[in-house]
Amino acid sequence: MSVNSTTVNTVLGPVPADELGVVSVHEALLSVFPGAEHAFDITIDRAEIFETLAAKLRDFRAHGGGTIVDSTGMFHGRDVRLYEALSRATGVHIVASTGQGPEELLGGYFLTPQTNPPTPWPAEKFADLFAREITEGMVVPRVERRGPAGLITTAVTRAGVTATDESLLRGAARAALATGTAVSFRHGVDAVRELETVLDEKLPADRVAVGGLDRKDAVAAGAPEKVAARGARVVLDRIGTEGGEYLTDAERADLIADLVRAGHTDRILLSVGAAGVAKGHPANDLAYSHVLTAFVPLLAEHGVAEGDVLRILEANPRDLLAMR
Structure with missing residues (x-):
């Protein structure tokens, strides 16, 4: 790796961004509803958790996957x-x-x-808490700090932004500015x-990166196009979940085709939103490889086009995660 290489923080330390391969940006590995462990x-x-997750990660790799982003943040089983x-x-x-949230x-x-x-x-205070997990390492409660976080994540209350949610959003942005890391949030x-x-x-x-934009209400409001036009990343993060409050995969594909035609290819990110192992809440048990297969x-x-698909799967998440 040359001294000028752009790097991404992984749990094993920084790696060159061009080594990430196909990236799934909004997944969960071990997801524990706060307090459920008690x-x-x-x-x-x-x-048992290790063996379950290892099998799912090997399946992801076997189908061409390179990197999983665990976007659950602090206190959810990380x-x-x-x-x-x-x-x-x-x-x-x-x-x-x-990161953490919603309130x-x-x-x-x-x-x-x-x-x-x-x-x-x-x-x-949120900015300082999040920034230290990037510059000093993520906290293993009451024990130590380990590798650096590679993303700052939060979520907004589904009924609308609370005062605490606003502090979380602003704190995440300030920590990102201080550390060169990106912010991902699931919208309310x-x-x-x-x-x-x-x-x-x-x-x-x-x-x-703005998550949850494959919800029907977001699409009805034109949010994917408006977020992309503002220059931010559009995350369709429940690929494979069909019906209810979400689009079908066919509707997602139509939406992506529309965004590509509108010149927003470099703004699109995809994920399954799977939980490899969930405790205390229902799991979204789709394979991490679902996007690829x-x-x-x-x-x-x-x-x-194939080139646009590769851009969406590899270059876009690489650009988001690269430290600046």
Whole structure:
């Protein structure tokens, strides 16, 4: 690796960005609903979890995958030492994330209880918390710090931005500016307005990925096109989930074809939104390889050229994750 190479933070340390290969940007490895690890009916068997995740990562690699981004952030089961072992065993690069949210999934520690009602942490405190996980390493609770986080992630309350959500968005943006890392957030009710909150902190738009844009309400509001036009990344992160509040894969393929024709190829990111192992909540048990095995052929059927597909799968996530 030359001294001028652009790198990405993985759980095993920085790697050249051009070694990532195909990247799935919004996945979960071990996903534990906060507090579920203490429930009487929840079993956390590390050996079993390792074998389950290793099999899913090997399947991803066998179908052409190179990198998985665990975008769950802090306090949702993130296990850095487990991820290190999985990466070594499978050859799949793993990028873990810092960050947290939405407000309803934060512990009371992240509110200021001396006020009535409690007030949220200010953005500066979230910024410092997230930045240190990038510059000093991710926290293994009460034990140590390990490898650096490679992404800052948060989520907005589905009913709309709360004061704490705004602090999280602004704190994530400030940490990204301080460290050269990108921000990814799952939008709540108004993706464009929430994006503007992040951009108000002077973070370049191409350093921001907006998730959940394959929800029907987001598409009806024109959010994918508006986010792309603003210069940010459009994340369709539930590939393979069909019906209910989400588009079908055929509708996703149509949307991508429209974005490509509109000149937004370099803004599109894809993911399954799978949970390899889930504890305390239902798992989205699709294979990480679903994009490669089922959705890429569908894109071809909908007229998306092979070069554009490669750009979406490799170059776009590489550009997002590369440290600047």
